[in-house]
Every structure is written in structure tokens, then in C-alpha cells.
Amino acid sequence: MNGMATLRLVARREIEERLRSRLIWVMTALTTLLVVALIVIPAVVRQPAKPTVVGLVGSPAQAVGPAVQAIARAAQVDIKVVDVANDAAARADLQHGSLDVALNIGAHGAVAEVRGSVGYFQVQTLSPTLQAVLQAALNAVHQRQVLAAAGVPPATVRAALAPVPFSTRSLQPPPTDQVARDVAALATGILLYISLALYGAAVANGVAQEKTSRIAEVLLATVRPGQLLAGKVVGIGLCGVGQLAIAVVGGLIANAAVKSAVIPSTVWSLLPAILLWFVLGYALYAFAYAATGAMVGRQEEVQFASLPITLPILAGFLLTYLTIARPDALWLRLLSFLPPLAPILMPARLALGTVSWWEMLLAVLLTVVAVYGMVRLAARIYAPALVRGGARLTWSAALRLGEA
């Protein structure tokens, strides 16, 4: 039987064992839910972009309607003006929610009435922008009346009160989908962190199980250590890719369902990048986890023994937050090239749109070199440690074993 056939058999058994355990389904459901929640919750919480409804109560207020609309248009504020008969009707509409602001003009000037606090997610006050718009409209009407009364010709009044065109220009305009990119970067970090830690630990536990139950002895009489190791890593890795794919597709479906435009423009390069970086990061970590699993004396020691490998993954995840907050920090950019951190930080930076193609390529190359080194190291430790009984081996003891 050739090597590939053996590898396929070993990988198939790993996949079957994992698909049978409830844990993988629970974790797949949880990660998918997490991604969906990250997309849906901001969309639900954020007020949908609908015009602010301004109710004009009574004829004095209704008279300023055209001015309010003109100013709002000039200031690019999305409002809708409706006429309301009286105060009572306006209050009812505010309570009901069909009205956001009720503008009333009386003897003592204008009053804008709002609903106020009505619950955790809906605090309705008059926004400073809308207040400025209403104030400017009222001022314009007032000034027009005063000037007309003073006998200034209407054409002059119109010219004097016409809004001066005003726009802003930014040297570095923030991307219109900045929030979406931040969310995508965070989701990327969480996904990769969970996947790498979960499936890496699965490799360590699987190897330790084969060692402590002496299955390894039976297997190594018929399977080369390299085939056993590679088959295990590939089988578990395919489960990881499957789980990631389900979570990502779940996220895309959720995004389409809430139509929230949360989807960042970086998404189409991000999706393949997440898979690529999972494969690279998983390869790097899985072989380290495999070596650790082969070094333990008892199954219960796996978690503690693999701490030195779990910590860099956690660090990569935590640095994702900092990278989102400070996308331009030089030290964070440099850290993102380190092979243990790159698998999480590079795709996160890609989601933020702060990484150039050559940076990505360099990071990939560095990680590939690191994977090669890790495979060599793990291969040296794995076989001799696997059939060795007794207490847990340290890394240096395991390496000495590999030299013999």
C-alpha cells in the first residue's frame, strides 16, 4: 500500500471520529452563531437610516415648512416634514412614534418637542444637527419677514438669505465602510483564534491518546510515523476548514438577510485569506501540538503541556483588538509579520484594509519557512517520544531522544 493511501486512511478515521463527537457540532454551531451575531446585532441596534419626521404644529409652524426643507437639503440632513393640526395630535404622534419632533411656534418663540427617553435602545432627543437646521430655518423666515417689513425688495432678500454652498474635503477620507471593516477584522480574529486553538488542541489530544493507550505501538508496526502524523494533522485540519467554511457562509447568509450593508469592501479577498491563513497557522501550530501530545505521560497533562503553544494564539487574538484600535501603529505592523502571530493578525489587517500585497506575501513566506522548521522539529520528536513510556518529557529531553 502506498503512502498516500495510508495517509488517506488515517485522515479518514480522524474525520469520522470527529464527526461522531458532539463537541465539533456544538462548536461549529457556536462559532457560526457568534459570526452571525456579530453581523446581525449591530444592524439591529443601529437605527435604520430613515428620515427624521418633523411635525409642524399649526399654521405658524407650517409656514416655515419650505424653509426647513430647503435648509435641511443644503445641510444634507434627511428629514420629512408633516403638518399636524394641534398639540394633542402632535403628542399622540410622538408617543406613537410616527413623529420624531414636533415644532410649535407660539408667542414666546419656537418649541421643538421630542419624545425623550423611552427605553434602553431608544433615547430620542433633538440631535445638534437637526437643532441647527430648525434654528437656521426659523432665523431665515424671521429675517425675511423683518427685511420685507423694512421695504427691502424680495429679490434682494432672497439673494441675501440664500445658503452659501458649503462642503468638506478630507486629505484622507475614512472609508465609508469603516465600521464594517472593524467588525470583519474582529470576526476574523475570533474565528481564527477559536479554530486554531480548538483544532490544535484536538491534534495534541489525539496524539496523546494514541500514545497513552499504546495504539501507537500497534500502528507504528504498519504505518510510518510520518504517515500517521500527517494523516492526523490533515484529517483534523479538514474538519477545521469545514467548520470555518460553515461559519463564514453562515455569516454571509446572515448579512444578506439583514441587508445591513455591514459587508466590507475587503470581503472578497478576506474570505480566501481567512482559509489560507487558517491552513498556514494550523500547519504551524498543529505540528507543535502533535510534538507536545507525544511528550506527555498521561492524557490529563496535555492541556498544561500545550500552554506554550496556546499562549501565542491567544496573544494573536488579543492583539487583533489593538490593531483595530490603532491600525497605523508601527510595532503592531511589525508584530503581524511574526509567524506565530501572522495567521491571526494578517487577515485581520486585510479586513481593515491596512495591509499591502507585498506585506501579505512576505508574511506568507515567513510563515511557510516557520512551518517547514516546525515540521522538521516535530518529526524528530514525534516518533521516539510516542513509544516512550514514563513521565512527561521536556522539549530538550525529547530532542535528545530524537538524536539517538
Next chain:
Amino acid sequence: MDVAPAPVLMEERTMAERVLEMERLSKRYGDVVALHDLSFQVRAGELFGFVGSNGAGKTTTMRIIMGVLRADAGEVRWAGAPLTFATRRRIGYMPEERGLYPKMRVLEQLVYLAELHGTTAAVAQRAAAHWLERLDLAARTHDEVQSLSHGNQQRVQLAAALVFAPEILILDEPFAGLDPVAVDVMSAALREQANSGMPVVFSSHQLELVERLCDRVGIIRSGRMVACGTVAELAGGGAERLWLDAPLAPEGWVQRLPGVKVLRREGTRTLLELGPGSDDQMVLRAALETGPVREFRRDVPSLSELFRHVVTDKGAA
């Protein structure tokens, strides 16, 4: 018509060559000598019992045969050629305790191991079903291994060693912790395999069982083979002994017989050791002269006695 005998001769020659030879195996763990110049042979069709105290080197020897450990010196040969990875794939191996995936179902486990040894899926299924039936495990086919009793797990282990139709069987403590019924099932299976022309090596502490079951026995002490052969051959090493019951014989009549020594008395029965210059027929004639003879038989020491003798006696090697 002249051609007919040729294949028979061929067959005989290959049978004769099929010997598993352990030649001067040595292994050290640091300062501890685990094996020292250990040599023995197991022929095809032979059931070989490997006995020795804990830590004597039985498991180390088996792990070296399987290639799990590398010997510091020496060689293991099968049919004249040193064992290679390819030959080892034809060895059915049962490590001491466990050696199975606890959460895998019994049948899947056997099929997987058979496939790893190069069996096609269909043949693997058939062979696994056959062995489950043969070892009274058919009812547990779809159970997880961890839900089985110790004895049943042991049977699954044996099935795992046999499922790919190996050429050689190496079993480390296959009888440990088995109930009498399971011992019978296991014994019958091993005998059957040996009879089918396979060399079978197993280690055990159950000396009566080894004595009853094995064609040949090797006793190992501190990494050295101190005795190896059939139980009768091992017993033949010492002086001949006789149990004699001549109830009317007068006190001290034995002393008159040249070269005969009384080892023990149990009532009227006497255990005699025959030295040089004496023979059993002479003793029988002398005994008959004293009156009736109720018992007269050669005393063959049991394996347990032999074992205690060679393992405790410093000069045995």
C-alpha cells in the same frame, strides 16, 4: 506423474525455513541492562511461551521484534532475512494492555486496522466479522470499545492482531486478567493459529497455562534467556525422580540401593532421586521384593517448580 512430488518438497523446504530467530539481542536503558545477548528461535507452527519475572525483559524483547524499540545490538530474522518494515507489517501484535481506540466501535476498529495492513475494505469487513464471530463478540460488533469489559477488550485486541491474516503472532500478556471462559477462548484461538503454521509467541505469568498450552517455553531472567525448550527438555536437565509407594517396605530399605536418595516422605509415599549408576527398573524390582507396590511413576517437575528453580538459583545461567 514424476512431477507430482516436487511441490510437496518445496512446501516442506519453505516450512522448514520459516523460523523467527532472535539473535543476541542487547538493550540498555542508561545504566540498566534490559537485555543481554538474548537468543531464541520460534518455528512456524510452534506456540512459544515467554515467561519471566516483572522487568525481566519480555516486553522489551517483543517491542524490539515489532520495531517499536531499536536493539543496541543483535538481530531479529524471519525465514533467514532480517526483519524489515515490510515483514513487520505481516506480524500480528498485541501490546500489553489496551492498544485500541476507546471511542471507536469494535467493527470499525478492526476494519481500520486491517485496511492499514493493506487489506481491501471488503476483505477487511469479512475478516473482522469472522473474528468477532469466532471470539464470541458478534453481539458487541457496534459497541464502543470503552463500553466493553476488560476480557472482551482483550478479545478485540486479539481480533485486531489476527484480522489481517498475519504470518507471525506476538502477544504481550494476552491472558492477563481474563476469566476462565475467556482463557479457554483465547487458548483455543492461539493453538489454532499455531496449528495453521504460524509461529506464535506470547508472554504470561500463568505458568500452568503456559505449560499446558505451549510447545516450547523460554524463561528469561534479568535480560538473559536462562532456559529454553519443551517443558520435558527443561525438566530433563536435572536428575531423574520417582514417586514410589511400597507400604510394607521396611524402614531404610532404600539406603541399600546404590545411587538412590530419599528426597521427601509423604505417609508411605517416598520421592526418590536417582543418581548415576542407578536405574528405575532396578528400583522397581527391589520395591516389589518388599511387598505390594501401589504407585510407581516418574516425577516431572512442573513449570512453576522449574521457574522458581532457575529464577532464584544464581548458578542457573
